[in-house]
Amino acid sequence: MALAANRSGMESVGTGLARIDRNDRRADVYLARPEKRNAMSVELIRDLTAAFERVDADEDVRAVTLLGEGPVLSAGMDLEMMRDRVEPDSDVDRDVFPTLLETVETTRQPTVVGIKRAAPAGAFELTLPCDFRILGRDAKYGLLEVTLGTFPHGGGTQRLPRLVGLSKAKEIVLTGEYVDPEAAERMGLVHEVCADEAVDERAKAFADRLCENAPLALENGKRALNAALETPLDRGLEFERTLARELDDTDDYREGFDARLADREPQFRGE
Template structure:
């Protein structure tokens, strides 16, 4: 595992899986400008690599992320505060547009900005004891890093209002029931391993198929049905011309595991 940029993020490539790790454990991986910059750099490298087919986003230590760095956020309210070089939205928008599917390992806590950081991630695995929620209304602002827009699309408007306007944490089991997370892990120390298992399973699938499926799914709620179906058909037809299409059906007929190349 190697350091990215100033060392606030670690990156490891393991076969077809990329592990991106927030690396400020002494501050519970709270996000400051340096961490956001290193995280964006790591994500860009992951998305540029042809050998990566799935990604895990996790945090070093016992906590995924405590949110935005409080000292940095307090400074933003001062008259002479500099403009942010890198915002949370620069990172979350990039995750939205990545070609590879992603899994978040939420152990211990994902609060405020950290909650918003994982919303565009495709799959969220959470420890049973995690503090999970958007608490910004208790801090004099509101969650403006994507929660007011992404959360209603994930769990519906009524539940999203409950979380955002009360500032209450949501119990991980309830989060699983309403579709906000995909699995709850009893043992915090096993959360990262379980997320990697999810990613390894995803990496066995055809990368081009997952890329196009992810693109269409992310656009589904904002695209008129007729237009979406037309584009879906066009992309599906294009995939029939790829080597992976031939390999997938050949392997199934021969009773073996396919060896996809992303071509």
């Protein structure tokens, strides 16, 4: 499914709490509830899931950013929604939020999230399935759930150790403190730290760099990397070779080598 016919236009999704801004080969997906600091309600989570499904299906999109409309990425889960749940094992925990995170994680294109001003608790967990994280220098970024009588269970205890190691993950989860941005960069949790007012533009610029590369190579490279921590080495190496062989007969493969030999910029078409 392609996006709307206007390839550089804005598209609201679902109830309007997420939107897609298409910019040539880059798609910017926004949390669009700025009056509530983009706090994640069930409706917002479902709209965001639908937005990622749409960009995943668009063959013209080569990279995706995840951004917050207004001054923050997200204040996290809507606290009133979480407080007023009738059943502890609600659809939010069991279905709606996990579906969003899996959708982000399995999006074909590389994803870049801009973390400005605030991304605590559930918003922190939302950033973990993204491939690249750009963090604001003054952002409130951490897993606070132990201070609220629970612990992060939207993937925080499982995805975070794979990014920073078990010891650092325990520190972040069990202290419930915000992570110092410079420390987050040193431990490999985020890829870049910059001024908060520059976060969105830096995320877009990073995504634009990715858009210059061959889209099929980006997709297969991401698939191989995502399998690395879940697959024994021998099977991982075979999977890597299989994905590489899929590219051997593509026009982009030939274009990449022809361009390098001719000392010109390649013109990749995803074919």
